[in-house]
Each structure stands twice: as C-alpha cells, then as structure tokens.
Amino acid sequence: MEKGKIKEIIGQLTLKEKAGLCSGRSFWHTKEVARLGIPSMMVADGPHGLRKQASKSDMLGINKSIVATCFPTGVGIAASFDRAVAKRLGEALGDEALDENLGVVLGPAINIKRSPLCGRNFEYMSEDPFLAGEMSAEYVNGVQSRGVGVSVKHFAVNSQEKFRMSISAEVDERTLREIYFPAFENTVKKAKPWTVMCAYNKINGEYCSENKWLLTDVLRKEWGFNGFVVSDWGAVNDRVKGVAAGLELEMPGTGGRNDRKIVEAVEAGKLDEKILDKACERVLGVVFDSIEKKQSAPKYDREKEHLLARTLARETMVLLKNEGNILPLKKDKKYAFIGAFAKTPRYQGGGSSHINSYKVVGAWDAATDIQKEYARGYQDGITEDQKLISEAVETAKNADIAIVFAGLPEVYESEGFDRRHMNMPKSHLDLIEAVSKVNPNTVVVLHNGSPVEMPWIKDVKAVLEAYLGGEAVGEATYDILFGDVNPSGKLAETFPIYLNDVASSEYYPGFTKTVEYREGLYVGYRYFDKKKKKVLFPFGYGLSYTDFEYSDIKMDKQSLKDPYELRVSFKIKNTGEREGKEICQLYVKDIISTVYRPEKELKGFEKISLKAGEEKEVEIKLDKRSFAFYNTITHNWEVESGEYEILVGASSADIRLSTKIEIEGDAKEMSDDKMLFPSYYSGDVEDVKDEEFSALIGRALSDREFPEGYKFTVNNNLYDARHTKWGRRIAKLAMLATKGKDDLGDPEIMAQIALQTPMEAMCNFSKGVLSEKMLYSLLDLLNGDRPTRAFWKLIGGVFKIPYYMRKAKKHDL
DSSP: OOHHHHHHHHTTSOHHHHHHHTBBSSSSBBOOBGGGTBOOOBEEEOSSSOBOOSSSOOSSSOSOOOEEOOOOOHHHHHHTTOHHHHHHHHHHHHHHHHHTTOSEEEOOBOOOOOOTTOTTTTTSOOSOHHHHHHHHHHHHHHHHTTTOEEEEEEETTOOOOTTTTTOEEEOOHHHIIIIISHHHHHHHHHHOOSEEEEOSSEETTEEGGGOHIIIIIIIIIITOOOSEEEEOTTOOSOHHHHHHHTOOBBSSOOTTHHHHHHHHHHHTTSSOHHHHHHHHHHHHHHHHHHHHSOOOOOOOOHHHHHHHHHHHHHHHOEEEEEGGGOOSOOTTSEEEEESGGGTSOOOSOBSTTOOEESOOOOHHHHOOSSEEEEEOOOSSSSSOOHHHHHHHHHHHHTSSEEEEEEEOOGGGSBTTBOOSOSOOOHHHHHHHHHHHHHOSSEEEEEEOSSOOOOTTGGGSSEEEEOOSOOTTHHHHHHHHHTTSSOOOOOOSSOBOSSGGGSTTGGGSSOOSSEEEOTTTTOOTHHHHHHHTOOOSBOTTOOBOSSOEEEEEEEESOSEEOTTOOEEEEEEEEEOSSSOEEEEEEEEEEESSOSSOOOSOEEEEEEEEEEOTTOEEEEEEEEOHHHHOEEETTTTEEEOOSEEEEEEEEEETTEEEEEEEEEEOOOOOOOOOHHHHOHHHHHTOGGGOOHHHHHHHHTSOSOOSSOOTTOOOOTTOOTTTTTTSHHHHHHHHHHHHHHHTOTTSSOHHHHHHHHHHSOHHHHHHHTTTSSOHHHHHHHHHHHTTOOOOHHHHHHHHHHHTHHHHHHHHGGGTO
C-alpha cells in the first residue's frame, strides 16, 4: 500500500488504537482495526522450519505446533558455504508460510558464535561475520521472494543464553562494527528484510529495546532499514522509551498494560505523537505488504520437501577425518550401527525453533541395502549403562566396520541455557572408547549443534560431522558414508582442542550484571591465527573424497585506491577420480598496520562443482570493506595505506595461493594502538588488564554485581535476589511450581529460565495473572518489607501457595 494511503488511515486512528497497533493481539498475531480495514497478521518461529502453534502458545517450543518440514539448522546451512543452499531453504520456508497464511517468519538467527558454549549455537551460523552475512542475505531473499517477510534476529550481541534477558554486553565500538554488526548490516543492505528483531540484552548498560543509537542511528540512518523493529518475545523494558528509540512492535501483547503507558506518555507530552504515528506507519507497511505481495499459495507437498531436506542436509555435513580413505564405505561389508542416534537421531535444537517434524529418518532405517546389526550403546544419551556398552562391543567385534552415532543430547544444548563445558556425555565417550578398542575400523558420526572435545579422535578411522541435519539427517548421512554423495561442507566455526583455548573462555558467561567482551576482534580463527595456537579443526576445514589443486592467481590491478574495487581470479582443478565440490576461501591481510588487526579475515568464498579432471576459473570481487577497519576517531570505515596480501585457500589454515597489492588508503587520523592497547595489538587478549579494557569501551568496570543493600527493581529476576530471605523462598516456590507441570519440558532447564526472567517480563508474559500490583508487592517484600495478608492473597493464585507451601515444608523453606 502506498505511504500516502497508510498515512490517511493513521489520521483516522484514535490514540488508543495507535498505541494498540504497537503491540500484539496475542502471542503470534498483530492487532486488527476492523473499522478501518486493518487486518491482523500472524507470525511464526523459524529459522529452519515453521513452528506455527495452532492452539496454546509459548516461546520455548513446549506446546505442540503444526506438522512441518524440519530442515538443517543454521550451523549446517553456514557449513555448506553455499549461497544457493541458503536461498533454497528460504524459498521452501516461504512456500510453507504461504500455505499456512503467515505474514512473517522469525529468522534467520545470525548472532556471532563468541564461545562454543552458547546454548543456541546450533541455530546461529558462524563465528565469522562475512560468512554469516552472505548466507543470511540469501536466506532472506529466498523467503521474501514468496511475498512473506522475515525477522532477522537478534539485534545485537546476543551471544549467550545465561542472563540473556538482563545481562549487559560490554563491548567496544570497533568490535561491534567489525564483528557483531556486519552480518546484520549486510543482510539489511542486500536483502531489505521486512523486520528486524531486537535482542533481550543490554549493550554497554542500555537495553537493546530502548537503544536509539542501535535501532535508529545505526540500523535506519546508516544502513537504510525501512521495515519495523519487533521485540524478542518479552524483551521490552520501558515501552515508552522503546517507541522513542525505534522499537515499533512489542511481542507478545501485554493485555493492554503497555498500550496504556504509551497513551499516557503522549497525553502528558512525554512522547511526541508524530513518533507514534511513524511507528504505526512502519507496522502497517509490513502488515499490508503481507497481503499485497503474497503470492498464490503452492500446493505444499511434504514428501517433496522431505527430499529437499535430504538434499540440503548432504551439503551441510563436514568430513573431519578419513584415515586410510576408509570412506566411502563399500556395501558388501558387514556393519555394526551403534548408538541410539542411529535409529533416533538428534536432528534439531531445543527451544523456540523446535519443529513438529513431518517424519524423521535415522541412518539405520535409511540403510536398507547393506548387511547390518544394531546395538543401542546408551540409554538416554546421559545415563551410563555398562550392559548396553558390553552389547555394543560384542556387536562391533562381529562387524567389518563399526559406525558409532554419538554427540550431544538435547539436554546439553538448547535455547534458555548455555553449556558448561565442551564434553560429550560420558556414556558416549565410553562407548566410542570401548568400540574402537575391539574394532580398528571405527567410524564416528556426530550429531551436535556446536563443537565438542574429542579425546578419542586418534582411536577412530573417520569422523563425519552431521550437525543437526534436519528430519532427513539419517538419509543424508547414509548417502555420504556409502559414497552416493561426496561430502562438501566445511566448518563455519573453529573446533578448539580444549575450551580453555578459546579467547573468551575466561570471561564467559560473565558476571551477574555484565559480561565483558575483552577479546575484542579476536573471535574464533582470528584469535587462533594471531596467537598461532593449535586447534582440533580450523575454520573453513572439511575433507572430500577427491582432491583439488589451486593455481594461477591473478588480479585485475597491481595497485589500488578509491573506490577500492578489485577482481581476484584463480583456477581450481579436480585431480581426483570422482566428482566433487570445493569451497575456496579468500582472506585479506594488512601486512603492517597502525591499528590492531587480526592476522587475516575472510572476505570472499565460492563453492565450485568439478567433475574428475575438470578445471575452472573462479573470480571473487573485493571492495572497500574488504580492506577497511572501523575508525572510532572519525566514525568511518577507512583503509590504511600500505601493502596487503591476498590469500586463497581450502581453509583458514590451508592457504594455497597468495599475492600482494599496494593500496593508497584514505585513513588520516588513527590511534596509536601499540601504545594505547598493547594487548590487543599483540593478540595477548588473555592478558588484558582492567584499565586497558575500560579505556577501550569507555566505561568503568565497577557495575558487575549487585552490592549489599541493593534495592531491587522490576528489571531484576529471582536469581538476583537469591541471597535474600524472601528471594530464596520465592525462588524455591517458583522451582516447585515448574516441577509440578509435566508438560513444561526438562524441570531443571525450565526452573533456570524462570529464575533468570526479569520480573517485568514475568508480569508481561502472564497476561494479567501476575498483575502490576502483585509485582510491586513482591518487590517490597524482596526489599525488606514484611509480607502482609494482602500480599499472600494477591500472589497466592500465581503459585497456588497453599499447595506449594505444604510441599515447601519438605524443602526447608
């Protein structure tokens, strides 16, 4: 609809209706205004399948959703390094969204993988912003080509789950600009997403949901975003500040509570009605686009889409080891399929992206044309059972080759909590050890959403990283193991040897109030390269059943100046005996820099298919951003003069070709980083002192924990108040209430989520069950006031106090 028409409609809205359009009608719907022909629009979770809830709604994947196709998760899509794969996934999701009459799919999720421990890493794409941004843009183009919008999430710096709703990420601007923003920036500029979802957390002390610099100055004015910003579900802190900052839509609705605050602010002159009008204009623009741009819904064929899920999964798997070329396997051997994941694979993550899948096929059921035996190996992925291991050993002894299916069970990684270590369950580790001792031809297939330590790596012949490959993961695994498909994925994240090797490990997940991003730019391979640290498997690494030869690197210029456009070409030849795909990667290195910089950075990649003996020329285009750094003095992207190296390789650690180019830069005023930030210049980020980091971010580091005598506010959660008498008691009541519900998922996980949710968000989520009066009565109690009869009457219905108090006596409450 034309802007003029939308403004005409806004002119007919009452103030109450305008405020109402800025929040949801329900968990998944925007509000309608029937008298003016404004429809309600439905949104649903993605990003690797639809989670449309037909009845009872929630944000954590607890209650059932409609049957949908489950595709590979974000970590695998990025590992394909194939823009066409990302776009095809987007198109499939767009088609299914059309079939379900949805206006917006909530995805892709493109936060940077700062640590292997983030519970949501399976959903995020990469540790590298260039790769994440390129794949994200194609995904968005795919979805929106169907006339369905996306919501790119979570803007910004949402790289952990612990305290995600209240933690302040302390990050310097250069790190924000060069690491945590570019994936969003690239997606906004190249794909023009209809919506962007703001994150729960704070950045340098200010909530993302009310951060004008983030949502207006950067997102809109610098990048040109013209859709609307929606809150993550429950991410709103101060609704009026949020509207003023550029947060147009609050989800889910709060039963009118925050709408009233907007109305009161406008009437009191605290919020300019023109800002509210603009917010309505942006929301209505997308709502009407979801009708007018919507294509005819195709007849959705679930069998056809399952085959697509299988095709995409083949592209996402990474062959990590293949000693003696044991793979591909021959079909005339006798095989032992060992591990419960062989029959019931872990194929998706937990939380809001959890799909009610059409059908799930494990590798056991896919392998119909070979001689095989099965042993369960472990009970539930956690509990160790020596009897099951003994049975697996006997099965392995009688096989020519043993294939162990292992990894991480869902309770190890999910939205809502972070991992505490990089270990696989002991039952999986003991199983691999026992099987590899009796069968020298042991192959391991991993089902996990993020890196794991592999103390057993030298004891097995081959390792296939299947990641969380969607509902057809078993079929795709079989296709690769037995050579119907040549593996072509490469790691979009570094696999460290140990957790302590990771630059952020000492500072992750931080304090109660803040988490300090002291490693700055040195995330993933940028750190390992700078420190020349050994890793288990480097970024960009992956094996094939064939070999590739690189040659003949050329540039179309020998020197460069503004506008800094360069074409780099080289040749790749398949020197093996079978067809395969190679992912070639181009990195740029500033040989001598004044400002601190990583050793090299990914600035281009292509995935090339080659028949045996075939050779092709590859061309990659570079631009100013390929060479630039963000200058925090001038607040611009600038290029420093000097010599740069162009590096082309098969991974970040396997450079095959290189050449150099002289560049005349445009950087005039630069900080002396050798003097100001010596630890960053040398890459010794583990030695960064408080003073150095404080100078870098321009903030004091004193506000890390809650001091004694602190007065709690609506922004606090029950975990913050755990050391107070009533905080401890009410926290236990909340945990007991959670455990009393059989349909809430894992009790420990749900209890942790409940304890870490700010009280303001609890109030908003409760849809009036926990009223504002109850909330402030609870705060009075936590701040030292004695509980009154009125308080217990108010709050009794929330936790069913009489029942839980009887139970609480057994817990020394």
